Amino acid sequence: MNTNTVKISSSNLNLYYGSNHALKDVNLELYTNKITAFIGPSGCGKSTYLKTLNRMNDLVPNVKIEGEVLLDGENIYDQRVDTTLLRKKIGMVFQQPNPFPMSIYDNVAYGPRIHGIKNKSELDDIVEKSLKGAALWEEVSSRLKKSALGLSGGQQQRLCIARALAVEPEVLLMDEPTSALDPISTLKIEDLMDELKEKYTVAIVTHNMQQATRIADHTAFFLVGEIVEYAPTTELFTVPKDKRTEDYITGRFG
């Protein structure tokens, strides 16, 4: 690998859902201002891994997590960590756009309000900046008070990205963010991700290998809870070191 700055690093990370050993000794580093893609067949633990990075799995009953995840060198599983603040630093965007049933403005202002910002002009600025950051401002600036549910799927997903940006995160986790979108909306989100990585560290789960090659600096290939191979994306797709990676990227299984 190269000399990038490490933003998040997980070491000997194991996760069990009851007796299902879903992540096995995962060691991985995510680099600042880079996009890292997680690929692999269904059920291999990609989403589970993504969710360990902002402790979303804590909410699952009977989950057991061992090992460490360091954010800027600090263990996020330390008992003293405030998970609300952690998730402010590490935002998440899901597969299905999930705007709240409220106005476009209120969706974006929701997080900042929870974190105590009440001043109207400050909120106005955050809403505008976040919507611009998510490349949605021009499409919605004249209808901020209208329901977010009236937006198209692609617009809703960019709204969810704006909502995540509004609390000024450092890392964005995206779980198949374009799988419910048409090709044009998908390309918009991919272009946007390229801009986002200038400010944030981005991790994305994708089933679409072309998407990984288009946008990701690094790619990790997961198989039954393990990382088989992790490398710069071009390297992983052109000269995979492991036979299982080669079989997967050439479509022999999965």
Ligand SMILES: Nc1ncnc2c1ncn2[C@@H]1O[C@H](COP(=O)(O)OP(=O)(O)OP(=O)(O)O)[C@@H](O)[C@H]1O
């Ligand atoms: N909340 C949960 N409770 C119990 N088991 C779970 C839970 N979430 C995932 N699992 C199990 O953990 C394993 C990994 O699932 P995960 O969703 O992380 O895989 P994935 O690679 O993201 O799959 P997909 O590509 O289909 O989304 C699977 O065996 C799955 O059934």
